[in-house]
Amino acid sequence: MSEIARLTNVSQPTVSRVLNGNTKVAPEIRERVLACARAHDYQFNALAKGLQGSKTRLLGVLVTDISNGFFADLAKQIEVAARENGYSIILFNSDYNPKNEQEYLDVVRRYRVDGVLAVPIRETSPQWRDYVKKLDVPVVTITRRAHGLDSFYVDHAQAGAMVADHLIDRGYRRFLFIGKDYDGKYVGFRRQLTDRGFGDAATNRVLRSHDQLGQELRDWFFSDTARAAIFAGNDIYALQVLDILRELGISVPRQAGVIGFDDTFMGRFLNPRLSSVSQPTASMAREAVEWLLDRIEHPGPREAQNRPFPAELVIREST
Amino acid sequence: MSEIARLTNVSQPTVSRVLNGNTKVAPEIRERVLACARAHDYQFNALAKGLQGSKTRLLGVLVTDISNGFFADLAKQIEVAARENGYSIILFNSDYNPKNEQEYLDVVRRYRVDGVLAVPIRETSPQWRDYVKKLDVPVVTITRRAHGLDSFYVDHAQAGAMVADHLIDRGYRRFLFIGKDYDGKYVGFRRQLTDRGFGDAATNRVLRSHDQLGQELRDWFFSDTARAAIFAGNDIYALQVLDILRELGISVPRQAGVIGFDDTFMGRFLNPRLSSVSQPTASMAREAVEWLLDRIEHPGPREAQNRPFPAELVIREST
DNA sequence: TTGAAAGCGCTAACAA
DNA sequence: TTGTTAGCGCTTTCAA
Numbered sequence: 001m002s003e004i005a006r007l008t009n010v011s012q013p014t015v016s017r018v019l020n021g022n023t024k025v026a027p028e029i030r031e032r033v034l035a036c037a038r039a040h041d042y043q044f045n046a047l048a049k050g051l052q053g054s055k056t057r058l059l060g061v062l063v064t065d066i067s068n069g070f071f072a073d074l075a076k077q078i079e080v081a082a083r084e085n086g087y088s089i090i091l092f093n094s095d096y097n098p099k100n101e102q103e104y105l106d107v108v109r110r111y112r113v114d115g116v117l118a119v120p121i122r123e124t125s126p127q128w129r130d131y132v133k134k135l136d137v138p139v140v141t142i143t144r145r146a147h148g149l150d151s152f153y154v155d156h157a158q159a160g161a162m163v164a165d166h167l168i169d170r171g172y173r174r175f176l177f178i179g180k181d182y183d184g185k186y187v188g189f190r191r192q193l194t195d196r197g198f199g200d201a202a203t204n205r206v207l208r209s210h211d212q213l214g215q216e217l218r219d220w221f222f223s224d225t226a227r228a229a230i231f232a233g234n235d236i237y238a239l240q241v242l243d244i245l246r247e248l249g250i251s252v253p254r255q256a257g258v259i260g261f262d263d264t265f266m267g268r269f270l271n272p273r274l275s276s277v278s279q280p281t282a283s284m285a286r287e288a289v290e291w292l293l294d295r296i297e298h299p300g301p302r303e304a305q306n307r308p309f310p311a312e313l314v315i316r317e318s319t
Numbered sequence: 320m321s322e323i324a325r326l327t328n329v330s331q332p333t334v335s336r337v338l339n340g341n342t343k344v345a346p347e348i349r350e351r352v353l354a355c356a357r358a359h360d361y362q363f364n365a366l367a368k369g370l371q372g373s374k375t376r377l378l379g380v381l382v383t384d385i386s387n388g389f390f391a392d393l394a395k396q397i398e399v400a401a402r403e404n405g406y407s408i409i410l411f412n413s414d415y416n417p418k419n420e421q422e423y424l425d426v427v428r429r430y431r432v433d434g435v436l437a438v439p440i441r442e443t444s445p446q447w448r449d450y451v452k453k454l455d456v457p458v459v460t461i462t463r464r465a466h467g468l469d470s471f472y473v474d475h476a477q478a479g480a481m482v483a484d485h486l487i488d489r490g491y492r493r494f495l496f497i498g499k500d501y502d503g504k505y506v507g508f509r510r511q512l513t514d515r516g517f518g519d520a521a522t523n524r525v526l527r528s529h530d531q532l533g534q535e536l537r538d539w540f541f542s543d544t545a546r547a548a549i550f551a552g553n554d555i556y557a558l559q560v561l562d563i564l565r566e567l568g569i570s571v572p573r574q575a576g577v578i579g580f581d582d583t584f585m586g587r588f589l590n591p592r593l594s595s596v597s598q599p600t601a602s603m604a605r606e607a608v609e610w611l612l613d614r615i616e617h618p619g620p621r622e623a624q625n626r627p628f629p630a631e632l633v634i635r636e637s638t
Numbered sequence: 639t640t641g642a643a644a645g646c647g648c649t650a651a652c653a654a
Numbered sequence: 655t656t657g658t659t660a661g662c663g664c665t666t667t668c669a670a
Contacts, residue, residue: 001647011657016649024655046429047366047375048647051662056366058409058430066398067584072391079385079412088426090377091410093398107407110365111377236584243588265386265555269562271590320663330641335665343639367663370646 004042008032019044050112059292060108060116060137061089064096068236070262070281071119074143077285078117085293087114096121098128105135115292119143138295140305142288143279150295150305152288154279157188159311163231163259163277164192170319172229172257174203176220178213178241179233181206185261185277189231209237214244221250229257229319235264238274242318257319263312272317280309323361327351338363369431378611379427379435379456380408383415387555389581389600390438393462396604397436404612406433415440417447424454434611438462457614459624461607462598469614469624471607473598476507478630482550482578482596483511489638491548491576493522495539497532497560498552500525504580504596508550528556533563540569548576548638554583557593561637576638582631591636599628 005012017023050056123146232238238260263278324331336342369375442465551557557579582597
C-alpha cells in the first residue's frame with residue numbers, strides 16, 4: 001500500500017480506503033490508485049489486516065475423517081459456501097482422536113480464525129463443551145448435536161428408528177449393528193426394535209468394525225436361521241459387509257439385508273445397490289456456514305441454535 | 320506476551336525469547352515465564368508472527384476434487400505430514416475449474432502461506448507455469464508433472480501403457496477409454512495399443528463421462544463382437560461403468576473387462592472387485608511435503624525436482 | 639543475558 | 655475528502 005501511495009502521490013490510508021471501497025474517495029484518485037494496484041497485481045496482506053480487528057476471513061473446519069466420502073463431500077460444500085462469502089477454510093482431520101481435536105483448537109486460536117465449524121467427537125462431553133465455549137470465536141457443530149452449542153445435524157436416533165421400522169417391515173427378524181454401541185443411530189435403532197418386540201439380546205447384536213469382522217459376521221449369521229439384517233454405521237462398513245456376505249455365499253437382500261448410513265455417492269452403483277440413510281449435506285453445510293457468518297458479523301451473546309434436519313431413507317436393492 | 324511480561328517482571332522481548340526457545344535466557348526467568356504462559360494458556364498470534372518474516376507455518380493445498388476418494392486420501396496424508404512438522408494447511412478445491420485455481424493462488428498470496436502443494440489442472444500450460452513461478456513462494460506439484468516445477472507424480476503415460484499390456488494379455492481385443500483424450504494415461508494407453516497392433520480407430524474409442532454414458536457405452540459395446548475392455552480414467556468412472564454393464568446384462572470380466580485408476584479404497588470391495596492402477600499416495604504426499612518444507616527452510620534458486628513414482632497394477636476380478 | 643526501540647502492513651481515530 | 659498518527663502482537667536489531 002505504501003508503494004502504491006508513493007507511486008500515485010496519495011497517502012497510504014487513502015490507498016486503503018480505495019481498495020476497501022467503503023469510504024468516499026475522489027473518483028479521480030480512486031481510478032489512479034486502482035489502476036496502479038492492478039498494474040502491480042496488488043494482493044492485500046491478510047495477516048496485517050487480521051492483526052487489527054478480528055477479521056481474518058478464515059474459517060476453521062474440523063472433520064473426523066476426510067477420507068470418508070461423506071465428510072469429504074461435506075468439507076467441499078462448506079468450502080464452496082465459505083468461498084462464496086469471501087472466506088477461506090483451514091482444514092483439519094481429527095481421525096476420531098480427541099488429542100488431535102484438542103490440538104486443532106489450539107491451532108485455530110493461533111490463526112485467529114473468525115469462526116469454527118466442527119464435526120465433534122465428544123459432543124456429549126461437558127468438558128469439551130466448556131472448553132469450546134471459552135474460545136472467543138463462535139463454534140458451530142455440524143452433523144452432530146452438542147447441547148448448548150449451535151448445532152446443525154440430523155437426528156441420528158430418529159434415523160436409527162426409521163431403519164428399524166424399515167427392516168422389520170421388510171421381514172427381517174434379527175439384527176446386527178456395525179459400529180459403536182453409544183452411537184445415536186444405534187440407540188434409536190435399538191429402542192425402536194424393542195418397542196416393536198425385537199429387543200432380545202439374542203436377536204440384536206453390535207459389532208465393531210475391525211480385522212476380525214468377517215469371522216464374527218459369519219458366526220453371527222450362522223448362529224440362527226431367522227432372517228437377518230445388518231445395519232452398518234456408515235456406507236464404508238456396509239461396503240465391507242456386502243463383500244463379506246458375497247464371500248460367504250449369502251445372498252442379499254434375500255438371506256440377509258444390508259443398509260448403510262450417509263448415502264455416499266458410490267451406494268447407488270454398488271452391486272447390489274445399497275439402501276442407506278441420506279443426510280441433506282448441502283443444505284446442512286450451507287445453513288451452518290451462513291449461521292456462522294451471521295454470528296461472526298453480528299457478535300454478542302445469543303441463544304444456541306438447534307437445527308435438526310430430516311434424514312431420508314433411500315431404499316435400493318440391498319434390503 | 321506483554322501481559323506475561325508484566326506478570327513476570329521481564330520485558331516483552333524476553334518473553335518472546337523464552338517462548339521461542341532459541342536464545343539463551345536465565346533458567347530462573349525461563350521457568351517463571353513458562354509457568355505463567357501455561358497458567359494463562361497462552362497461544363501465540365500466528366498473524367503477528369507471520370507479519371514479520373515469511374514464516375506463517377501455513378501451507379496452501381489445492382486439489383481438483385476433494386470428494387474423489389483418491390484426492391481426499393491425498394489431502395489427508397498431506398495434512399498429517401504437514402502437521403508433524405508444525406504446519407497447518409489451508410485447503411482449496413478447484414473442481415477442475417481454472418478460474419477457481421487462479422482465484423486460489425490469489426488467496427494463497429493474501430495469507431502469505433509459506434508454500435503451496437497443488438494438483439494442477441493446466442500443468443502443461445506455459446502461462447500457468449510462468450504465473451506460478453512469479454509467485455514468491457515455493458510451489459510443488461503433486462500427482463501430475465509440470466515441467467520446470469518441482470513435481471511428485473506417477474507417470475500417467477507409462478501407467479496407461481501397463482494397462483494396455485495387461486488388457487491385451489487378458490485377451491481383450493477392442494478398447495474404450497473413459498476420460499479426456501489429452502489425459503496422459505490415455506496417451507500412453509493408446510500409444511502402447513498402437514505399438515502392439517491395436518491402433519485402429521475402430522477398436523479404440525474415447526468417451527467423456529456424463530449423463531449419456533449409459534447409452535453411448537451400450538452402442539459401443541454392441542457395435543462389434545470382439546472382446547471388449549474398458550479403461551476408466553478413475554475408479555469413480557469405473558464404478559459407474561460396472562453398474563451400467565450390470566444393467567445391460569454384460570458379464571464382467573468375461574464379456575467385458577473393466578479397469579479403473581487410483582485404486583481407491585472401495586475397489587477391493589466392489590462386486591466384481593475392481594482391477595485398478597495404484598499410486599503410492601502416502602509416499603508421494605510425504606516426500607512432496609518434505610521437499611516443500613526443505614525449500615521453505617532453505618530458500619534460494621534450485622533446480623526443479625522431478626520425482627516420478629512407480630504405479631502398480633492391481634489385478635482383481637474385473638479384468 | 640536482558641531491555642529499549644523500531645517496524646512488519648495494515649485499519650481506525652482524529653484533525654485538517 | 656484527505657492526511658497524520660497511533661497501534662494490532664510479535665521479531666529483530668542494537669545497546670547496555
